[in-house]
Amino acid sequence: MSKPDLGIMYGDEGLKNTKKLLHKFGAAERLVWSGARVGIKPNLVLPSPAEKGATTDPEIVAGIIEYIKNYSPAEITIMEGSWVGSETEQAFQTCGYVDLAEKYGVKLKNLKNDGIQTLSGGKDVYKICAGVLEQDILINVPVLKAHCQTKLTCALKNLKGCIPDSEKRRFHREGLHRPIAALDQIIQTDLVVVDGIYGDLTFEEGGNPVKMNRIIAGLDPVLVDSYAARLMALEPGDVGYLKRAAAKRGVDTSLSEAHVQEFNTPVDQVSLRENSSRLAAELSDKYINGKAACSACYGNLIYALYRLKSNGALNSFSDKIYIGQDYRGQKMEGPGIGSCTAEFSRNLEGCPPEACEIMEFLKNDVL
Ligand code: SF4
Incomplete structure (x- = not known):
């Protein structure tokens, strides 16, 4: 069977699940890292621990490092340039990357102190941190999160940490979408x-985290971002830079041709209040009747509800939506999300269904 374009592993054990994911995804057969210089670019936009929703879990990066080292010697550098106003060194420290680098004997590179190369992308030229371009292999390790201006920040936008601060300011002056799409070409x-x-x-700075319990692997950042958008109840066409980057690469963002493989099932059980931000808890209290819902399913429902609420679509909705494993086999009136509520009078199949699908189901069959 051909290797998947995107691989998904559910769960919250970053180290173990990343190694499993990369093994099942076949990363070692697809990339040659023997003796290579490997750059790992997490999202350390600011000094904030991963559970706040803004930065990359160091356990995932540890999983990548252990996976690579298991196959071959490689010269590994973790690199980042935090956003304007934050010190990268502080982010390395607060987010656990100083300890990580010491433990695995890998380098940390603050891209804010790096040399610069000027390269063209489309009609414009851009300044890029030289250390990024010196790598034989670049592994992009973004966080799946919303962005206040571009709606989504994932793989493509994470590359903005690879440019100097002056260029970051310029990207904002230029409206972000065009230059971010250009970075993908460079x-x-x-x-x-x-x-x-x-x-x-809600925001790239964190503060409203939602436990989504999954790690995603892919070779093509446009395909990855197209999948990520759907997890946040966005259509890829809603994200300007993604649309542009897809057009430049000729990638179909509908994923209809893509081979997406889930390597396990989202079987964990969490309290809906546990691990929820205030905003997620409010949505949960008001609209959800959950019993032993998996975080992956619950997170998708929260994203769909948030998007509908932002559009005003929930203004007159006062029912509850059912979700969770304890509803298995129960025949009930009302809308149920996921295969566990298959016997409900209105049901959306899937284990878990995507946020985009949930949003469409609620819009068409429930509201
Ligand atoms: S359908 Fe049920 S088992 Fe599947 S993810 Fe949702 S709650 Fe979990």
């Missing part, structure tokens, strides 16, 4: 591993 990403254990519902 910086070659070889592998993407998305930290979707905690996503953030």
Whole structure:
């Protein structure tokens, strides 16, 4: 059977699940890292621990390092340039990367102190941190989260940490979408591993984390972002830079041709209140009747509800939506999300259904 375009592993054990995911995805057969310089680019936008929803879980990066070292010697550097106003060194420290680097004997590179190369992307030229371009293999390890201006930040937008601060300011002046799409033409990403254990519902800075319990692997950042958008109840066409990057690469963002493989099932059980931000808890209290729902399913429902609420579609909705494993086999009136509520009068199949699908189901069959 052919290797998948995207691989998904559910769960919150970053180290163990990343290694399993990369093994099942066949990363070692697809990339040659023997003796290579391997750059790992997490999202350390600011000094904030991963469970707040803004930064990459160091356990996932540890999983990548252990996986690579298991196959071959490689010169590994973790690299980042935090956003304007944050010190990368502090982010390395707070997010656990100083300890990580020491434990595995890998380098940390603050891209804010790096040399610069100027390269063209489309009609414009861009300044890129030289250390990124010196790598033989670049592994992009973004967080799955919302962005206040671009709606989504995942693989493509994570490359913004590979440019100097002056260029970051310029990207904002230019409206972000065009220059972010151009970066995809300039910086070659070889592998993407998305930290979707905690996503953030509203903002790239974290603060409204939602436990999503999944890690995603892919070779093509446009395909990865197209899948990520759907997990956040967005259509890829809603995200300007994704639409542009897809057009430049000729990638079909509908994923209809893509081979997406889930390597396990989302069988964990969490309290809906546990692990929830205030905003997620409010949505949960008001609209959800959950019993032993998996985080992956629950997180998708929260994203769908948040998107509907933002559009005003929930203004007159006062029913409850049912979700969770304890509803298995129960015949009940009302809307049920996921295969566990298959016997409900209105049901959306899937284990878990995507946030986009949940949003359509609620819009068409429930509201
Ligand atoms: S359908 Fe049921 S088992 Fe599947 S993810 Fe949802 S709650 Fe979990």
